[in-house]
Amino acid sequence: MHFSTRELREVHAKLAADKDVQEFYSRFPRNTWWARENMDFSSDLIQRAGTTEELVREMQRTHLFGINSQGENRRLAVDWMVAKYREEGLDILALPKNVEESQVSYDDNCVSYGDRRLSIDFFRSLSAAWKIRSLIQKNRSPMRVVELGAGLGHLARLLRIMKVARSQVILDLPETLIFSYSFLMLNFPDASALFITSDSDAKSARIDDYDFVFVPSCFAHSVDFEGAELFVNTASLGEMRNETIRYWMKFVQEDLPVKHLFVQNRFLNIIDPEQYAWRWNENQSSVRFDAT
Numbered sequence: 006m007h008f009s010t011r012e013l014r015e016v017h018a019k020l021a022a023d024k025d026v027q028e029f030y031s032r033f034p035r036n037t038w039w040a041r042e043n044m045d046f047s048s049d050l051i052q053r054a055g056t057t058e059e060l061v062r063e064m065q066r067t068h069l070f071g072i073n074s075q076g077e078n079r080r081l082a083v084d085w086m087v088a089k090y091r092e093e094g095l096d097i098l099a100l101p102k103n104v105e106e107s108q109v110s111y112d113d114n115c116v117s118y119g120d121r122r123l124s125i126d127f128f129r130s131l132s133a134a135w136k137i138r139s140l141i142q143k144n145r146s147p148m149r150v151v152e153l154g155a156g157l158g159h160l161a162r163l164l165r166i167m168k169v170a171r172s173q174v175i176l177d178l179p180e181t182l183i184f185s186y187s188f189l190m191l192n193f194p195d196a197s198a199l200f201i202t203s204d205s206d207a208k209s210a211r212i213d214d215y216d217f218v219f220v221p222s223c224f225a226h227s228v229d230f231e232g233a234e235l236f237v238n239t240a241s242l243g244e245m246r247n248e249t250i251r252y253w254m255k256f257v258q259e260d261l262p263v264k265h266l267f268v269q270n271r272f273l274n275i276i277d278p279e280q281y282a283w284r285w286n287e288n289q290s291s292v293r294f295d296a297t
Contacts, residue, residue, distance in 0.1 A: 007190045007198065010054055013183050017051050019202055020179040020221060029223035033249040035178065037283045043069055047180040057187035058109060061157070064184050065111035070157040072114070072125045079116050079125065086128045087118065095135050097121070103166055104131070107159075109191045126159065133239050133269055134163040141235060141265045147171035148234040149213065151263065153222070153253060154241025158185035161217070162192050164237075174212050174233065179221045186219050193217075201228075225256065235265045242290035243270040254293040 008016065020026050034040060046067065054060040065071040087097055097104070098119065105121040115124045142148060150170040154177055155161050164170040175185055186200060196216035201207050207227035212218045220228055236257055242250055257266065272291045276284040 007194070008186065008200065010057055010060065013057070013060075013187065014051060016200060016202055017048070017180060017183055021048075023203075025204065026179065026221065026223050030178075033252055034246060036244055036246050036249075036287050039178070039244065044178075044180060047184070051180065051183050057191055060184060060187045061109055061191065062111050064157065065114060070184065071111065079114070082125045083116050083118060083123050086125070087123075090128060090132065095132065097123070097131070100167075104163070107162060107188070107192055109188065129240070130159040130163050133160055133237075133267070134167050134169060137164070137235070137237070137267050138167055138169045141267060142169050148265075149232050150174070150235045150237060151176065151230060151233045151261065152237040153177070154181075154238055154244075155185050156181065156240070158188040158192075160237070160239060161185070161189060165193065165216075170235075172213060172216055172218075174218045174220060174228070174230070176220050176222045176225050179223075182219045182221060186217075189217055226260065230261055230263075233261060233263050235267065236261055236263045237267045239267075239269040241270070242268065243274065243287070245287060245290065247286050247289045250287075250289050250293060258297065 035044060046069070047064075050060065050063055054063060066073065090097065102120065106115050106124045106127045108122065110124060114126065115122050147168050147170055149172050150164060151174045152161055155175045158175070161170070161173050161175060164173065175182065177185060182200070186198070190196065190198060193216065197214070198217040198219065199210060199215045200219045201210060201221060201224055204224055204227050207220060207224035210218060210228060212228065212230065213232055238253075242253065245253070257263070270290045274284045274288045276282070276288070
């Protein structure tokens with residue numbers, strides 16, 4: 006049985022009131038955008054949404070977890086991406102029919118392309134899933150995946166649909182997990198799921214017993230990741246402060262037992278000193294890799 010919106014509000018309130026949770030995010034704070042209007046909007050939407058469908062739809066109407074484009078621009082962009090990815094060897098029309106944009110995604114972000122539902126943002130997740138399958142998974146069985154910063158859960162959804170992942174642990178900000186939980190449970194209503202809400206929950210969790218485990222990132226060090234095979238991070242490390250980036254790179258290298266790493270973030274942030282001087286403190290995600 007999955008959480009209702011009322012129960013998700015209770016989870017959100019419990020985590021917001023937990024002093025240990027707040028202490029962690031004081032030491033490793035959200036970046037300027039996520040600590041300000043993005044966090045405020047997310048928290049407000051969690052409080053006022055009537056259904057999980059509304060949670061997902063209203064979030065995708067913003068710029069936080071999707072690319073919004075009206076009218077003909079959407080069609081032109083999707084046409085261009087279909088052709089461009091085909092040049093790179095990824096032909097969306099050659100993939101199984103269920104590899105398409107989610108039916109619960111915001112309609113105004115989507116277009117019909119033949120018998121498929123596509124969106125601009127869909128291709129970023131598809132590209133990452135395709136690269137993971139072709140470069141890492143290859144002909145092996147579906148893997149146990151740990152993803153940091155899954156956003157709304159688009160990549161996690163495709164990894165499951167494309168049989169890249171057999172189980173997935175998602176580490177994220179507490180408020181963001183409310184949205185990825187809602188999105189993934191709407192897409193996979195029969196999937197088993199666990200939402201961690203305390204350090205004791207994290208210590209006792211057997212992640213292999215579930216299809217999805219949602220872990221507030223403050224509890225990551227208490228989870229037993231034995232059996233995890235792949236760590237994934239896309240479009241997330243580049244949105245963190247440098248001390249937080251260093252924390253997660255150390256965590257991946259020293260504490261996770263994974264065999265494979267897939268990270269896809271911008272190489273450098275564009276910094277306008279007049280407007281975005283704070284970006285100097287959020288610019289190390291692509292230069293934190295060493296020989297191991």
